Amino acid sequence: MKICFFGSSLVSSYWNGAATYYRGMLKQIAALGHDITFFEPDAFERQAHRDIVDPDWAKVVVYPATAEGWRGSLDAAARSADMLIKASGVGVFDRELEIAVGALPARTMRIYWDVDAPATLEAMGNDAEHHLRRAISSYDIVLTYGGGDGVVSAYRAMGARDCVPIYNALDPETHFPSPPKxxxxxxxxxxxxxxxxxxxxxxxxxxxxxxxxxxxxxxxxxxxxxxxxxxxxxxxxxxxxxxxxxxxxxxxxxxxxxxxxxxxxxxxxxxxxxxxxxxxxxxxxxxxxxxxxxxxxxxxxxxxxxxxxxxxxxxxxxxxxxxxxxxxxxxxxxxxxHTYRHRARQFNELFAGSSSRIEAAE
Missing domain, CATH: 3.40.50.2000 (Glycogen Phosphorylase B;)
Incomplete structure (x- = not known):
């Protein structure tokens, strides 16, 4: 499956606590045979503070942090993706991306992946005009990296078709005992x-x-x-x-x-x-x-x-x-x-029938 993912950054952890989660999850999802392209904005000096090179398991597209930048990247992704994922907390043009991804044709599976569900749900709860209150029902499913039954119930109450937590985990190839400093x-x-x-x-x-x-x-x-x-x-x-x-x-x-x-x-x-x-x-x-x-x-x-x-x-x-x-x-x-291999298998099982669904939509 061709997966296009819009997130804060895959290559930099600078002011970006989600980097470890993205790397662990997407590396193991790619290991199951999926083709991944990660779109990230050139923002917050993250490119100047890269801490990994572009990985061999994902193509990284860095786009300008402008209206033209996100629109051009989304157009390119929508033309090729079987599944398009918009993560929370990209940091620039989140509202615009979240509305636009939800409005894509049904032939593309649209996923909202919330890496800070408690904060997102509090924002939605405090603002009757929050854009996600209208957009979230357009997504096929909401994935979250935490929250348990409370988050699942809250997202369903906000109109999500479904919500499934895929928790943080360990990548033992990256995090392992090493000599102290x-x-x-x-x-x-x-x-x-x-x-x-x-x-x-x-x-x-x-x-x-x-x-x-x-x-x-x-x-x-x-x-x-x-x-x-x-x-x-x-x-x-x-x-x-x-x-x-x-x-x-x-x-x-x-x-x-x-x-x-x-x-x-x-x-x-x-x-x-x-x-x-x-x-x-x-x-x-x-x-x-x-x-x-x-x-x-x-x-x-x-x-x-x-x-x-x-x-x-x-x-x-x-x-x-x-x-x-x-x-x-x-x-x-x-x-x-609780490794990312366990989490990637959960992801794969969740979307096991998506290929046939996409073919039917075409």
Missing amino acids: PEFACDLGLLANRLPDREQRVEHFFLDVARALPDKTFVLGGSGWDTKSTAKNIRKVGHVGTGQHNAFFGSGLATLNVNRDSMARFGFSPPTRVFEAIGAGACLITDKWPGIEHFLEPDREVLVAANGAEIAGHLDALNPDRAAAIANRARTRILNQ
Whole structure:
């Protein structure tokens, strides 16, 4: 099947948390025999911060971040695609693309792939005139990378024909244990860009914990934190390219996951960082959200905390042997149940009859 995919970026993780998900999913979908072209805008300096070359499993088309750019790319994609996927959060001309893709002829299967369903649904719920309220029913199906039954029910209530979560996962060829690096050594590390709907939670779950534990060391990676006032025992390392993620996660006693507000409320939304960190052999501490037990067993494969005080408690009780045991059990679980190969098979089974449908439409 010829699949054309419009997303934020496949080749750059710069201000682009979806990069790992796109790479893992599309590489394994291509391995099942599908032909993939990924369309991304030349925006937000991502092309200047590429961290992979164009992969051999997908053709990458970088188009100008202009009205002419997206229209020309969509026209080209529509002429050749059996399936056309519009992901959320492209970053430029999202509204226009989402309306235009939904209006394509029925001979092309139209998929809306929401990589931040809680935020999208909150935006739709808060705006009676939101364009997706009208456009979403035109899509054949909505795929999401998280959200569980709450997201599925909400999308159906908004008019989606169907909604299926295809969760984040691990690409073991990309994220695996590697030698630690001194610049990332710490008791607790956090890799997260500074975003408005995450910052307050980072304050409570990481920055306040560092202030409360002055004898422990903390490393904060991600863009946007350079102007943030933090305790002296926090070392800020800025943007960490994907090539350094394994070392980042494997260099600390533990690593922290902090979900954004909307993801924590909806639950069942493990971000890519969870799987990256566990693949790299990290002991993971995560903020508490519904559905974590669907992916990892609390206290045995992951440490879960409802607030900063509980994170401090986990750190006080953690030693290298216990951290290694938790990390090893988690990695075994994820490798057995939650890799992108598992997710690609789910995708393939979901669309097993699409070729015959396309032929019938022609």
